[in-house]
Amino acid sequence: MTPSKFDVEKTDLTVGPYRVCPVPTGIFGLDGGAMFGTVPKVLWEKTNPPDEKNRIEMEARGLLLKSEGMNILIDTGNGKDFVAKYGEKLGNKFAEMYNIEDSGPSLLKSLAAHGLKPEDIHHVILTHLHFDHAGGATTEKNGKLVPTFPNAQYWIQKGNLETASHPNLRERASYYPANFQPLLDAGVLNVIEGEKEILPGISVLISNGHTQAQQMVKITDGKTTVLYCGDVVPTSTHVKIPWLMGYDLHPLTLMEEKQKFLSQAADQKWYLFFEHDPYCDAAVIEKSGHDFAVQKRFWL
Template identity: 85%
Template sequence: MTPNNFDIEKTKLTVGTHEVCPIPTGLFGLDGGAMFGTVPKVLWERSNPPDNKNRIPMEARALLLKSPGCNVLIDTGNGKDFVAKYGEKLGNKFAEMYAMEESGPSLLKSLATHGLKPEDVHHVILTHLHFDHAGGATTERDGKLVPTFPKAQYYVQKGNLETASHPNLREKASYYAANFQPLIDAGVLKVIDGPQEILPGISVLISNGHTQAQQVVKITDGKTTVLYCGDMVPTSSHVKIPWLMGYDLHPLTLMEEKQKHLSEAADQHWYLFFEHDPYCDAALIERSGHDFAVQKRFQL
């Protein structure tokens, strides 16, 4: 249920030739305290009410940029085949711990609503390789883990791949080789280093606050701009600079990054696209003193 204080407007959004299409991959739950770090529960529970285990609902929302002859997917969600990919014990543990929704949308179901099959996706940009962002990048086929999108070029930052390959103890539970090694083996993972334009009008900015070398995706045609925030700003509640996750490795770095990028977003009227917000897809923001606030939320 959407909180009473959320006014959400339905709209359609295009950037250049791209139709901007939210791709929900399934709800799951995370501890509310972990999601809001040092923010008191009495504040965050107003906008993100928890269940009896203190978990708040989260979406794993990918983004499809659909245009004639070129379909670009940003992130891939959790993936629904945890048992097959990680083994029965770990797969069941994932489903229980994170309250994963068995029914409802999935990556491939959501793509199908736009008339697309896995082979119709040409590019997959992975913000980072945490399991809730890259879990749908690979799948089991004929007893072997392979790329989910057989004709796609995948993109990830060099620094993030290095972190995922040799994770620190803090992040070890979030990075799984099953989500990226099959891409390397198939020769479809393009490793890039630093901010750059990947495709015309589609570029990546680097954020090191949440994890090493997360790439935030900027889509623009010079008039309309969408920023796919990934875990830099996971939900619309997190547009406030000090509202950070307990999962973030470098909070002060992340606050500086948010200040920089959200200043541009507010001043230039960018749409922020939220990967984990269960209630809205995107928002416009505005300055609020020395901080930021949501101006308007959207369902695309």
């Protein structure tokens, strides 16, 4: 991993009954230009240096909420069984294109570090069904794709499931039935609609800028709040309103959403948890003129 150019503080974080635990699932690479859209390379390469193929390092980081008798996982990363899921040709191309590391952290290794097996997860909240968020939701067992977490209930927004089931040409390469059809077949996918509390102290907020009906996850006890940002704010360098990804379907909508959510986060000192930042887990932000800036970064 490239050494961080940021000062990052180590801290432990608990929200109500939940211990907040990052779950690294693996480093991969995406084109830096795609990750920063219209932002000039001379700006983004200062904080996210690219390799010889212009790919920047990305983490696929889930979040474990661990409490007495309850283990909740938010997003599942890429998943490692590409050939089993997508076929040999596509699976190998998939891993090569996105520079996915075979070694290093994985979803199950990271959970094991917390003393957990797949059977110990009770709920899995999926922000959306793009492969780098839902790839670990299913796995191959005895020649069949099944839910990775056999005792868990999964949660997704209705609008995102509909989009994943009938993807547009732009997103066809990001949505794969292998990542969600086994959940439907097993009857474990809870399809919800709109912003609501789905578990005690855990609610979802809706964004339609990156893709249709992505749900960010808000964890709060009234004093401390963590917002799992998903692809609304994928890394700490994306807290600036105009710093968007080329992958975002509706940039102007996303900018309006960022203005709304980040204003609340800055005013109320929420912890923003970043799914794709290889240099920190979370940050607290502040207003900076008409925009936002990172006040402090954290490893949790």
